Amino acid sequence: MALEFRSVTKVFPTNSGAPLTAVSDVSFRVNEGEFVSVVGPSGCGKSTILSMTAGLYQPSEGEVLVSEERVDGPNAHVGFMLQKDLLLPWRNIISNIEFGLESRGVPKAERHARAMAELKHCHLDGFDRQYPYQLSGGMRQRAALARTLAIDPEIILLDEPFSALDAQTKLLLQNSFAKTIAEAGKTTLLITHDLAEAVLMSDRILVLSERPGTIVAEIEVDLPHREEPIKRRVLPEVGEYAAQLFKHLKLEEKAA
């Protein structure tokens, strides 16, 4: 299922009175099964883009389309994941994974079966009766992925899901996410601060400018092994792509 932004602008009211334009005139398309990353400076409106896709905010101008239909509220096609795992501490892992299914009228037995399947899928077998505090950060993130996959969304939105993890866990988790997502053929939008991560995981990268965020560059990542970032990592071209992103973000000028 495809996702499209058509000249989207989002203005937030502020307490001081002067409205704040988070993103301005953003247009892009993510095709079915494609993995697109969005990079950009802090506060440029990346999370806002994600929230609009999830239907949590409406754009001030323009429109957001999911499978050619206008998004005007939370919808069943989209699942999202943030830096925080957002597991409910009062529920054990299995019922956390079931959470998204409950409001969809899925019968109890089927809910459980689907959640157990996702649990296995995300390598958390045996942890179904544990509570979130009994899991490590990486395991909690995997549980959050399992919850996102359980509702079988066509589009997955990821907002810096790996940024709170240590380097090794991050790599393993990126690999496991990439594989799971590729196998399921999901359309994915990943928001990240980590340029290497963007190169390793995506088919295409969108670079946003400072606030108000607009798209300043769009880079096709023409490398193999999208479903296995660990393999892609050793390719020599990865550095070149990262350098290209670096240039577009004007990091050197800013440091000067």
Add this chain to the structure above:
Amino acid sequence: MTDATATQAGANAPAATRKRTIPGGLRMDRLNTTVASLGLLALVLLAWQYLPTALDVPKYIIPTLSDCLSELKRMWLYEGLTAHTLSTALYTLLGFLIGSLLGATLGYLLGMSAFWEKVLSPYILALQIAPKVAFAPLFIMWFGYNSVPKLLVTVLIVFFPVLVNVLQAMRTVDRDLINLARAYNLSRLGVFRKIEMPSTLPNLMAGLRIASTLAVIGVTVGELVGGNTGLGYLISYGGGQANAAMVFNAIVLLTVIGFVLYSALVRIENRILHYLPKAHG
């Protein structure tokens, strides 16, 4: 594809946590503190029994332990102590239940409506600061010498800590959790039931614990000021007769009532908030 270690750990982990054992060192610690507490209690009781006579303090100022015990027996036989104690316990519980139910309900309602919260918050603050027990004489003037005034004082005094705790917690529920629930198409009621209610439970329980100690104060003041039943009444009656032992006994029994209520709440809290990580154990 990924870490085999995590999967492996997964097989062992549940069994390991289910059998929650107290490490030997911790058990010794607990034993030591119990022994020390009991030792201190024995010391205080001994001092209570022998110091007043040794220092020639008269019985109507500080009665000894045995004075209190014999007075307790007399109160039980001739003053209807059981009925007074039960009455106080009943009104404490009743006032606590009604007050916290009202407080929690209003807290949740206001928590869901930013408008009404803003409109009412100055009044809530004012009422919260006002000394609630001072309303007791007013209530007696309005409702007479029956059990209504003491119940009202208790309800009023219990109401605020619960209300304020719930309201505070509703304000600080994680926005991202609420957004997550909305993204999963939960209705307003669904968000309340599945996110807000459980998120605020720790604060609600904390409010209830404070309220439980205040409930005893509310009932006592109500009984002190008017009426002829309850331990509060025995305090004012005993005070009027210069019967210090009676006052002592009533205070101890009031403490016991408060303690029982508080402990019950702690037990309930430990049971329903089991998912919160503990510092140790």
